Amino acid sequence: MQLRQWQQEAITAALAQYKTDHPHFLCLATPGAGKTFMASQIAKELMAAGKIDFVFVFSPSVNVATSFQVSLESQLNCRLDGFLGSKGRSLTYQSMPSSDSAFWTLLSQFKTLAIFDEIHHCAGDNLDNTNVWGQKIIQHIQGKANYTLALTGTPWRSDKIPIALSSYCVNGIIQCGYSYGLERAIQDSVCRTPKIIAVDNEDITLLSGDESERYSSFAELLKQSKCTYQQLLESDDLITYMVKVTAKKLKQVRRKQSNAGALVVAANVDHAIKIAEIIECETGDSARVVTYLHEDAQEAIRDFREANDKWIVSVGMISCRSSDLI
DSSP states (O other): OOOOHHHHHHHHHHHHHHTTTOOEEEEEEOTTSOHHHHHHHHHHHHHHTTSOSEEEEEESSHHHHHHHHHHHHHHHTSOOBSSTTOSEEEEEGGGGGGOOHHHHHHHHHSOEEEEEETGGGSBOSSTTSOOHHHHHIIIIITTTSSEEEEEESSOOOTTOOOBTTOOBOTTSOBOOSEEEOHHHHHHTTSSOOOOOOOOOOSOEEEEETTEEEEESSHHHHHHHSSOOHHHHHHOHHHHHHHHHHHHHHHHHHHHHSTTOOEEEEOSSHHHHHHHHHHHHHHHSOOEEEEETTOTTHHHHHHHHHHSOOOEEEEESSOOSSHHHHO
16 A cells, blocks of 8 residues: 555654654544554554564554554554564553553563554543543553554543643643644545534424423523433434434435445444334334444444445444544
C-alpha cells in the first residue's frame, strides 16, 4: 500500500523527533485519514533499524485493537498476539487495570514502542488528576518505553484535564508533532465533505393518561416536560420513526452506492435487540447485532464490511469512523 503524502510527512517528523531527546510524538489527524497505517509504518521503521524489540498498542475498543493488530502484523511480518515468539500485543485501554507486573516489566526490560490510539481517552499529567488509564501510563509507560506514539482526531477533553503524555502551550492549546486537518484531507480526497443532518420534529405529542401536551422540538420536550432522554431512547414509536426515515434515506444512497449500509448505535444490549426487531418488522431486512456479549462480534463486523447487508446495530463495538467499516 502506497503512503499518502501526509502519512510520509508524519512519519518523517516522528522519526526526526525520536532522534532527539523527545521520545514522545503526538499526531493529530482527522478521523478516517489513515492513522493506523501511518503508525504501523513508524513501528516498521524503528524495528528495521533495531531501535525497538516490541510494539504495544492501546486503543479504546476491541475492534480498533484488532484492526491495529492486523495492520502491524502485515507491516512487521510477525505476530502481535502476546504469545511466545510474538513482537508485542494490541490491547484495549479497558485491559490496562488488569495487566500484571510481569507485563509492565516488559516496557523497561526491552526496547519498546507504545502506541496510543485516541489518546484523549487517557487523562492526567500527574497522579492527582488522572483517570485510571492515564494513571497506568504514568506508572508503567511514561519514562520506561523507549518511544511513545499518540494518535488523536480530537485533541481535547471536555473535563479540561490534560491529555496523558501531552505538552501544552501557555494558552492551554496542546502541542502536536504533526497535524492533518479535515480541510486538507478533503482537498487530498482522503476524506469526504461531512454532511450532518439534524433530525427533529416540529409537532410532538406527549400522552400522559387522558392528557396530551404538544411540543415544537425534542429540545423543548426534554426541557419542559418530565420526559427523559432515556425514555426517548426506549420509545418504540420513536425508534420506528427513525428506522423509517433512515430506511428511506438508505434507499436513496444505495441507488448511487449499492453496498451502502446503516450503522445504528444502541445504548445497551437489550436496546440493540429491540432496534433490530423493529428494523426487521418495518423494513423486512434483517439487522446484524454486534455487542460485547457476542463472541462472534468481530467476525460479524468483518462480514458486514464485505457483504451487501443494509443494517448493523452496535453497542460499543464500532466507532463512527470510516476505518472501522470501510
